[in-house]
Amino acid sequence: MKTLRNYIDKIKPNFMPGGKLAMFRSVFEGFETFLFVPATTSRSGVHIHDNIDSKRTMTIVILALMPALLFGMYNVGYQHYLAVGQLSTVGFWTIFFFGFLAVLPKIIVSYLVGLGIEFTVAQWRGHEIQEGFLVSGMLIPMIVPVDTPLWMIAVATAFAVIFAKEVFGGTGMNIFNVALVTRAFLFFAYPSKMSGDDVFVRTTDTFGLGAGRVVDTFSGATPLGQVATHTGDDMVLTNIVGQPLSLLDYAVGLIPGSIGETSLIAILIGAVILLWTGMASWRVMLSVFAGGLAMAWVANTFASPTYAGSLLSPLTHICLGGFAFAAVFMATDPVTGARTKIGQYIYGFLIGVIAILIRIYNTGYPEGAMLAVLLMNVFAPLIDYFVVEANIKRRLKRAVKA
Amino acid sequence: MLSKKTRQILLGPLSRNNPVIVQILGICSALAVTAKLEPAIVMAISVTAVLAFANVIISLIRNTIPSSIRIIVQLVVAAALVIVVDQVLKAYAYDVSKQLSVFVGLIITNCILMGRLEAFALGNGPWDSFLDGVGNGIGYGLILIIVAFFRELLGSGTLLGYQVIPQIFYDWGYENNGLMILPPMALITVACIIWVHRSRNKELQEK
Numbered sequence: 001m002k003t004l005r006n007y008i009d010k011i012k013p014n015f016m017p018g019g020k021l022a023m024f025r026s027v028f029e030g031f032e033t034f035l036f037v038p039a040t041t042s043r044s045g046v047h048i049h050d051n052i053d054s055k056r057t058m059t060i061v062i063l064a065l066m067p068a069l070l071f072g073m074y075n076v077g078y079q080h081y082l083a084v085g086q087l088s089t090v091g092f093w094t095i096f097f098f099g100f101l102a103v104l105p106k107i108i109v110s111y112l113v114g115l116g117i118e119f120t121v122a123q124w125r126g127h128e129i130q131e132g133f134l135v136s137g138m139l140i141p142m143i144v145p146v147d148t149p150l151w152m153i154a155v156a157t158a159f160a161v162i163f164a165k166e167v168f169g170g171t172g173m174n175i176f177n178v179a180l181v182t183r184a185f186l187f188f189a190y191p192s193k194m195s196g197d198d199v200f201v202r203t204t205d206t207f208g209l210g211a212g213r214v215v216d217t218f219s220g221a222t223p224l225g226q227v228a229t230h231t232g233d234d235m236v237l238t239n240i241v242g243q244p245l246s247l248l249d250y251a252v253g254l255i256p257g258s259i260g261e262t263s264l265i266a267i268l269i270g271a272v273i274l275l276w277t278g279m280a281s282w283r284v285m286l287s288v289f290a291g292g293l294a295m296a297w298v299a300n301t302f303a304s305p306t307y308a309g310s311l312l313s314p315l316t317h318i319c320l321g322g323f324a325f326a327a328v329f330m331a332t333d334p335v336t337g338a339r340t341k342i343g344q345y346i347y348g349f350l351i352g353v354i355a356i357l358i359r360i361y362n363t364g365y366p367e368g369a370m371l372a373v374l375l376m377n378v379f380a381p382l383i384d385y386f387v388v389e390a391n392i393k394r395r396l397k398r399a400v401k402a
Numbered sequence: 403m404l405s406k407k408t409r410q411i412l413l414g415p416l417s418r419n420n421p422v423i424v425q426i427l428g429i430c431s432a433l434a435v436t437a438k439l440e441p442a443i444v445m446a447i448s449v450t451a452v453l454a455f456a457n458v459i460i461s462l463i464r465n466t467i468p469s470s471i472r473i474i475v476q477l478v479v480a481a482a483l484v485i486v487v488d489q490v491l492k493a494y495a496y497d498v499s500k501q502l503s504v505f506v507g508l509i510i511t512n513c514i515l516m517g518r519l520e521a522f523a524l525g526n527g528p529w530d531s532f533l534d535g536v537g538n539g540i541g542y543g544l545i546l547i548i549v550a551f552f553r554e555l556l557g558s559g560t561l562l563g564y565q566v567i568p569q570i571f572y573d574w575g576y577e578n579n580g581l582m583i584l585p586p587m588a589l590i591t592v593a594c595i596i597w598v599h600r601s602r603n604k605e606l607q608e609k
Binding site: 152155163190191193 | 576590
């Protein structure tokens, strides 16, 4: 650690104004402040800098994402070996390694494209490097199916970073959650690679690992995919080889789905990290789950075979699809969400309601969490505005009375 | 051939005074008819024709129109021309006319049309009005064609219905971008054109 610090101090003058590499100053500072907490303090006034700057915040969010990511990698391998019928012959590490190889290129592409654009823009405008993409770049690979081609992820990431973030002024200025814009772009531009039965389970080998023939009973439909195409009264959701699933299976998450979203338990570990360190708002998280449960309960009470989703219990709805992931990691994005306390309850509750509403009653979309969060992103400033106005009115009334 | 002023009337709307990307008029048809290049070109020609002749007619009778009912008179003239264009399209380009559906009829509500009649034809001679109509029509059409070019190329892999992106790309895993077919991407494409245009014409940038 000390040698690294010394090395950075040694090369630092080159990047300062007048040095021969001065044009790369923002890149240098980006790396320096990523590695070490900057020692700068306020020079005037009564401001106090918190030790936790936004780079450290991002790091903690990345840490909170790790359980879901690692589980997602294992699950990718698990689903693959289940599909080719070799699950009993391969060990834990082979399964994990397969998933690791399948997911790693997505992470690399997402970071390479996103950070590439961020660095270029920062250089070009002479800004500091903004750290916002550290989290987005990790979220993007976790919310896509395993078989989405890399070039599509690259195009979508570039689109999202430029049009959802940089044109609004960069980190902290964006209206929409960048990772979700990436997913929405992929979803609408390349629907055949983002939904359906062929993309959520990798049936081919990855870099030569795990070759095999797919078993006869295989069907790559996710539980929500099965719900979307279901007709009739009785519904039994199955895994990819036709065995029925229970609520516990949904919670553990060894089911097909986007890479990071399947395991409720892994996501809740992340939620605990976020809440314990105070990085995310528990109000948003809680109210998203409350809204989802409420809407799913209403739908379940008035269950009808026309909308197969209404046959599922509220708890099942919470476990399935990207709902929990959206609640914990997407809705709690402090930039695009509501900021007032009452606003956060409303914002979260409506996300939960709309996600389940879309999921059950719009048969065109098997899952609604992404669209719900994006929609409420638009309304977050409006909610905040009315909460603030109501507060002003209330206090004004009190002041006039007194 | 043309004096400096008339040249300005004709060529100004192509860039500095473009009805779509500077005055932000006629956006809705720019979103609606630009999924393919062919309807966009037909739409551009139709609007140019209606605009030019409506301008001339209004300019000829500008001194006899009572100011209190001028909007109604403008609408009648524009509506008559739109119906003529619609019938011509139905007779000679039925397929395109079907693709354009209501949007030919809706030329009458195109803000550019009423805007030019109100702002230019009512105060200028027929020849200048004709040039103004042609200029604005082409300025509008230009943007439509640029937007439609990118939307058809990226969204369908074709141009004017001919396959442009070679089959080998699809074999390698390339796919058409379905979002380009949807209206939101037309808006974003127009925004990109405005972005490029403003960065090249600094005097248009808002403070």
